[in-house]
Amino acid sequence: MSSARSLMRSTAPFPMTKIQQQPQLIIRTKAVGELPRLVRKAGHQCVVITDSHLRSKANELSLEIKKAGLPCSLLTVPAGEKSKSLVVVEELCEALVKTGLGRDGVLVALGGGVIGDLAGFVASVYMRGIPFISVPTTVIAMADSSLGGKTGVDLASGKNLVGTFYPPMAILMDPTLLETLPDREFKAGCAEIIKHGVIHDERFFTFLEKNRESILARKPALILKMLKQSAKVKLTIVGEDPREALPARPNSTNRSRMLLNYGHTIGHALEKLSEYTLPHGEAVAIGMIEENRIAVKKGILTKDAATRISTLIENFGLPTKLPKEATMARMKKLIARDKKKVGSSIYFALPTGIGSADLFPYDLA
C-alpha cells in the first residue's frame, strides 16, 4: 500500500486540491502500456473487470500484466446498465474470493461508465477497500465518470442510489481505446465535453467550435487536446467540492459540484421517460438546450449565447428536440423525483454566459 500512496502523490497534472486521494492521471496515446508497471507497484495480484463487448481487449491487457510477472484473472459481466446492480456486486465479490484476491490485490476497471462505476464500487467495499485502476473506454467515461471519485450501482427505485466516493489510484486515458467505439456513443460523450466548455471555459468552447470536424473524424491529436482540457475543467470543479457538500444557493462565485449538473435535471427526466433507451449524453444534449430556455426566460443568458450553444450541440450530431411524449406535466413529475432535490426546490445549474454558470432554485410546489 505504501507504494500505491506514493504513486498517488507522484504526478497530479490537474488540480484536485481537496480530494483526499490524488489519482495519478495519465492521458496519452498508448497510456494502457503503463498498466503492468502500475499494477505491479500497487499490489501482488490483479483482477481485471470488464464487460462482454471488451473481452478481447481485456484478455490482451491481462496477458501483458501476466508477462510482467503478476497473477491476473479476468471477470466479465454482460454489457449494459443492468450490470450496475447489487446482485452483480455480490457475484463479483464471490468471484474475487475464488481468485484468491486479498488486500494486497488490485482491481482494474476496463470499460465505459458502467464498468467504472461497478468495479469502483466493488473495489471500495471488497475487504473494506482495495486499490483500483480505471481504464475508461468510452468518451463518457473519459470525460466524466472516471473523474471525480463517484462509484455506484442502481436500485429498482432509481439510478446510482447506492454508491461511494472512492477515487481510483490511477486513471489511464488512452484515445486509441476509442477506435472501436460506435459513432453514436462517441457523439453522446461529446455532450458532456460541450457542457464543460459552457459552464467553465469559453476558450475551450471556442476550441470545440473550431475543431468539431477533426474531433468527429477522431483525429488523435485533437481528441487528446479535448480530453485534457475537459478533464481540467471537471477536476477543477470537483476539486472545489469533492463530496458535493457545498450548499446549493445562487452565488456569483459558485464553487458547487452541482454546477456539473447543467443539462442533467431535464436530461435525467428524459432518460427516465424513455425508460433508459435514450443514451445519457443525448438526453443531456436536449437537457442543455431546454435548460437554456429557462436561463433565457430568467434573463440570465442572452439569446445569442443560447443559440451558439444549440448550434454547437447540433453540429456535433446530437439531438436538440424534446421527444413528443415529454409533455410539461410529465416532465414536472419526473423532475420532482430528482435525487438532487433540496426541500421542495430543484436547483438548476444554468449558464450565465459561455464559460460561466450558477445554481438557481425552481419551485416545484
Ligand SMILES: NC(=O)c1ccc[n+]([C@@H]2O[C@H](COP(=O)([O-])OP(=O)(O)OC[C@H]3O[C@@H](n4cnc5c(N)ncnc54)[C@H](O)[C@@H]3O)[C@@H](O)[C@H]2O)c1
Ligand atoms: N460516476 C460518475 O460520476 C458518472 C458520471 C457519468 C456517468 N456515469 C455512469 O456511466 C454510465 C454510462 O457510461 P457509458 O456511456 O460509458 O456506458 P457503458 O459503460 O454502458 O458503455 C456503452 C456501450 O459501449 C460499449 N463500449 C465501451 N467501450 C467500448 C469501446 N472502446 N469499443 C466498443 N464498445 C465499447 C459498452 O460495452 C456498452 O455497450 C451510466 O451508468 C452512468 O450512470 C457515472
Ligand SMILES: [Zn+2]
Ligand atoms: Zn452526465
